[in-house]
Amino acid sequence: MVDWDRVDELKAEIGVEDFQEVVELFLGEVDEVVERLRTSPDTTMLEADLHSLRSSALNIGFSAFAARCGAGELAAAAGSPVDLGPIMEIYDESRLVFARGSG
Numbered sequence: 173m174v175d176w177d178r179v180d181e182l183k184a185e186i187g188v189e190d191f192q193e194v195v196e197l198f199l200g201e202v203d204e205v206v207e208r209l210r211t212s213p214d215t216t217m218l219e220a221d222l223h224s225l226r227s228s229a230l231n232i233g234f235s236a237f238a239a240r241c242g243a244g245e246l247a248a249a250a251g252s253p254v255d256l257g258p259i260m261e262i263y264d265e266s267r268l269v270f271a272r273g274s275g
Contacts, residue, residue, distance in 0.1 A: 173262070174270050178233035198232045199267070206263055209256055219248035222259075234266045 183191045205221055208214075214221075222245035229238035240262050244254045 173234075173236040173266050174273060175233040175235040176273065178230075178235070179270075179273075182231070182233065195232065198228055202228055202263070206260060210260055213256060215248075218254060219245055222248060222254070225263075229266075234263070234270070237262050237266045 182194070186194065202225060205225055209218075209221060222241045226238045226241035226245060229235070229241060237259070240259045244256070244259055247254045
């Protein structure tokens, strides 16, 4: 669910203090997009939103969330319906796992 090797790599690259700042920025930005997708998804922006979420998730180590976003992004690009429920669920779960493991 969370790629702890990526988390450790990022901490080593930018330092623990900056890591906390990056995590706060990531969570703030992702929470904003996720909330918009939960409440009023714009199907014309879905592919771009999922691409953005996938990229952010990969950077911070949310591997399972990134995979779901990637699958949704491909579906949206193909004009297929995207079930956002599982994507939102894996984000919530990843956030909890991350909070427990990084505290």
